[in-house]
Amino acid sequence: MRLHVFPPSPNAIKVLAAAALLELPYERVVVDLFTGEQKRRAFTALNPNQKMPVLEDDGFVLWESNAILQYLAGKRPERGFWPSDPAGKPTFRAGSSGRRSIGGRPAGRTSSSGS
Numbered sequence: 001m002r003l004h005v006f007p008p009s010p011n012a013i014k015v016l017a018a019a020a021l022l023e024l025p026y027e028r029v030v031v032d033l034f035t036g037e038q039k040r041r042a043f044t045a046l047n048p049n050q051k052m053p054v055l056e057d058d059g060f061v062l063w064e065s066n067a068i069l070q071y072l073a074g075k076r077p078e079r080g081f082w083p084s085d086p087a088g089k090p091t092f093r094a095g096s097s098g099r100r101s102i103g104g105r106p107a108g109r110t111s112s113s114g115s
């Protein structure tokens with residue numbers, strides 16, 4: 001499995017963190033956004049949107065960091081990284097989008113912040 005990333009980016013860091021947390025082996029391929037590597041033909045062939053992160057796995061290609069998180073989680077379902085209950089899934093997706101204006105909170109919690 002390969003992860004095409006530009007590590008300073010939060011979208012890259014989150015997929016790298018997930019891969020590490022799930023102990024998934026991968027090859028890291030740095031896409032240097034400062035030198036415009038994302039615009040090169042080879043990378044555009046992977047992601048026509050010319051944005052990282054991109055995951056490659058045995059011929060399967062996936063972009064969008066949240067989709068990549070879900071794919072990684074699917075490789076280690078026993079870890080419970082991606083919620084399987086109907087309320088947990090959308091709540092997690094909203095949280096991983098980084099937008100506080102959308103989403104919900106797990107049942108039993110009275111606030112979206114704190115523990």
Ligand SMILES: N[C@@H](CCC(=O)N[C@@H](CS)C(=O)NCC(=O)O)C(=O)O
Binds near residue numbers: 009010038053065
């Ligand atoms: N919604 C996408 C956003 C990806 C994205 O915007 N990547 C930026 C860096 S954070 C990028 O590759 N930009 C390159 C460019 O716009 O030329 C995701 O979550 O993966």
